Amino acid sequence: MQDTYFxxxxxxxxxxxxxxxxxxxxxxxxxxxxxxxxxxVSRLENLELDITAMKQALAQWQEEEAxxxxxxxxxxGWRRWFAIPNLAWAAAAAALAxxxxxxxxxxxxxxxxxNVSLSAYRGLESVSVPEGRSLHITLNAEDxxxxxxxxxxxxxxxxTVWSGPAQIHDSRAVVTVPRIRQAGAYFVRLYSKSSDGxxxxxxxxxxITVR
Amino acid sequence: xxxxxxxSSPTPQEKPGQETQDTNTKxxxxxxxxxxxxxxxxxxxxxxxxxxxxLFSRGIRYYLCRQLGPQELxxxxxxxxxxVVNAIRRGDLREPERLMGFVRTVVRRQVAAYIEQxxxxxxxQADLESGIAVADRKQNPEQEAIxxxxxxxxxxxxxxxxxxxxxILVRFYLKEQSQEQICxxxxxxxxxxxxxxxRAKAKxxxxxxxxxxxxxxxxxxxxxxxx
Numbered sequence: 001m002q003d004t005y006f007x008x009x010x011x012x013x014x015x016x017x018x019x020x021x022x023x024x025x026x027x028x029x030x031x032x033x034x035x036x037x038x039x040x041v042s043r044l045e046n047l048e049l050d051i052t053a054m055k056q057a058l059a060q061w062q063e064e065e066a067x068x069x070x071x072x073x074x075x076x077g078w079r080r081w082f083a084i085p086n087l088a089w090a091a092a093a094a095a096l097a098x099x100x101x102x103x104x105x106x107x108x109x110x111x112x113x114x115n116v117s118l119s120a121y122r123g124l125e126s127v128s129v130p131e132g133r134s135l136h137i138t139l140n141a142e143d144x145x146x147x148x149x150x151x152x153x154x155x156x157x158x159x160t161v162w163s164g165p166a167q168i169h170d171s172r173a174v175v176t177v178p179r180i181r182q183a184g185a186y187f188v189r190l191y192s193k194s195s196d197g198x199x200x201x202x203x204x205x206x207x208i209t210v211r
Numbered sequence: 212x213x214x215x216x217x218x219s220s221p222t223p224q225e226k227p228g229q230e231t232q233d234t235n236t237k238x239x240x241x242x243x244x245x246x247x248x249x250x251x252x253x254x255x256x257x258x259x260x261x262x263x264x265x266l267f268s269r270g271i272r273y274y275l276c277r278q279l280g281p282q283e284l285x286x287x288x289x290x291x292x293x294x295v296v297n298a299i300r301r302g303d304l305r306e307p308e309r310l311m312g313f314v315r316t317v318v319r320r321q322v323a324a325y326i327e328q329x330x331x332x333x334x335x336q337a338d339l340e341s342g343i344a345v346a347d348r349k350q351n352p353e354q355e356a357i358x359x360x361x362x363x364x365x366x367x368x369x370x371x372x373x374x375x376x377x378x379i380l381v382r383f384y385l386k387e388q389s390q391e392q393i394c395x396x397x398x399x400x401x402x403x404x405x406x407x408x409x410r411a412k413a414k415x416x417x418x419x420x421x422x423x424x425x426x427x428x429x430x431x432x433x434x435x436x437x438x
Binding site: 054 | 240241266267269270271273274311312314315318330333334354357358361362363364365366368369377380381384385386387389405412415
């Protein structure tokens with residue numbers, strides 16, 4: 001009986017639907033209701049906008065937070081009068097000498113990888129990633145069998161920027177992509193593993209914007 | 212037996228001034244005479260077709276757009292209705308009360324078929340060209356403006372929250388951690404978690420209203436509603 005489809009879903013259920021966190025039974029109920037309920041589609045559109053705004057605001061906040069914590073604390077005006085320039089220069093020279101010797105051995109030039117989760121749904125959401133940082137990308141691989149796969153990153157002209165192997169496990173595939181030097185639109189493509197010379201099959205495509 | 216419209220009770224969460232969706236929890240769906248509707252479609256009556264379209268067009272359009280993007284959306288919606296109507300006429304839908312679920316099955320199959328078709332086409336195109344044309348998925352300017360404004364409001368809200376509250380939101384929305392994981396790792400009860408989220412939303416609404424008040428938009432809207 002479709003009585004269960006008549007009730008308007010609670011906001012939390014709609015949120016779970018948008019975030020793809022519904023259990024199968026709830027997914028069926030919410031999705032079926034939405035197909036026939038204009039008002040809930042409006043609610044969902046508003047909620048989608050709110051969630052996207054929330055994600056963007058949180059991402060911006062995190063970036064600012066990282067920038068704030070990385071900022072060197074400058075001494076206040078009166079303290080500068082008491083600084084000893086010669087010693088400061090000596091310390092700087094020592095630090096430079098040390099960094100020339102040690103830094104190349106211990107520093108990953110890409111810096112800390114940015115974590116990115118991508119889903120193939122094409123809603124309002126556009127995933128922004130930072131320019132000049134390597135990316136630790138988790139791709140949604142729901143409904144795909146576990147096993148080997150190939151991932152490639154292409155620019156908006158379809159030119160391959162990077163490609164590499166990946167493993168699909170627990171409905172996810174995780175890859176680390178080297179830093180992207182140029183801002184713009186890119187696509188991450190998940191392919192089946194090619195075997196016996198057969199052409200790999202395009203399984204999913206995800207959109208990202210490098211800013 | 213389907214409930215009559217009068218059986219439905221008002222939504223408890225609804226407040227005066229809130230966007231009115233339906234005045235009852237079950238909306239208008241419980242009032243639909245499914246067997247009559249299906250019989251009318253079978254008989255090829257315009258009234259049945261109209262009602263079917265009125266009921267499902269917005270939902271189907273939204274679903275297809277969400278899953279497949281805005282390209283050729285009208286054609287896809289039209290195709291879906293054709294499939295539903297033809298199937299009903301053929302007698303594939305034996306229980307009219309299951310029409311909603313039936314439409315869902317058809318729409319999901321349509322989405323799967325379009326994706327499969329797109330994948331094949333792309334592969335063929337990739338053989339012919341070095342570059343693949345990429346569809347424009349940008350939002351329209353109005354949506355972008357609303358999103359910018361909402362993001363700004365959200366940032367104001369985030370400033371009002373504690374670091375811990377912000378961490379919870381980051382985990383849930385950005386890192387996509389489950390509610391269970393967040394509660395476990397941050398020693399929260401489910402109620403505390405839900406409270407935090409609703410508190411953030413309430414703040415968002417409050418700051419949004421203040422902004423609207425200060426810009427005078429709200430008073431214009433109120434006057435427009437009253438007139």
